[in-house]
Amino acid sequence: MTAPRPPLLPLLSVLGSVTFLGLGTSWAKHTLFPLVGAEGTTAVRVGFSALLLLLLWRPWRWPLRHGDGRGIVCYGVALGAMNLCFYLALRTIPFGVAVAIEFSGPLIVALLASRRLADFAWVVLAVAGLGLLLPGGSGAGTLDPAGVLFALAAAAMWATYIVAGKRLGHLHAGHSVALGLTVAAMVVVPIGVARAGTALLSPTVLLVGLCVAALSSAIPISLEMVALKRLPKQAFGVMLSMEPAMAALLALAFLDEHLRPMQWLAIGFIMTASMGCALTAQRRTVTPAVSLQA
DSSP states (O other), X not given: OOOOOOOHHHHHHHHHHHHHHHHHHHHIIIIIHHHHHHHHHHHHHHHHHHHHHHHHXXXXXXXXXXXXXXXXXXHHHHHHHXXXXXXXXXXXXXXXXXXXXXXXXXXXXXXXXXXXXXXXXXXXXXXXXXXXXXXXXXTTTTOOHHHHHHXXXXXXXXXXXXXXXXXXXXXXXXXHHHHHHHHHHHHHHHHHHHHHGGGGGOHHHHHHHHHHHIIIIIHHHHHHHHHXXXXXXXXXXXXXXXXXXXXXHHHHHHSOOOOOHHHHHHHHHHHHHHHHHHHTOSSOOOOOOOOOOO
């Protein structure tokens, strides 16, 4: 007997989440970077995202256990640092490449949770992909080393955010994400204000920042929560692995960022490693995290 096909709605939800994330980030890089820089862009994106999710989920309705406050602070600080490092990376390296490098963070967390010898193949494939992208690799081309380092820092923060999020697994996802983004805003908004000053109060910046926050946080999180309720974690992880390719395609369309063939190959390696890791994750407890990295 063949297994039933997964319903179309959750698959479209993940595809929509990845697409909206890429659109929001591409718009932010194209419109907000010239006006308020990477730091100011992070501030308005995370700040408005926190406000939207506070209004949507009203987390004050749910009680917190003893120790949850410290966990939320760790979760939020990692989330804020991840977003800041990612946008700093986007100043000098292509969007698709930055996402591919950043994907090494959750991939490493998933692989470390495995005890299967077969997963060693995914480690090799991921390392090969990163090797092509890092400075000195044949696919790196003229990638800025500072941008690559910021992307790697974002990967480390994404891994930290996943580990911290697991400790809050007893909370409703909307509860933990809304509070975590509030802490993240407290981290990055002062940095954005110090960098951009009163330019953050420009009507254009505020309007675009609000739209970017909706596109890259509120809508994707809502869609992913729909998908997670209806898809196995393995299928969700495989679908989410499309993100680097989607980012590269949207950057090509909206930012005119052309990648070298070896960079596309490297992205393919990392995506394949992520998909393979998700498919073989039969007994792991690592839950795919919502996409708040871009």
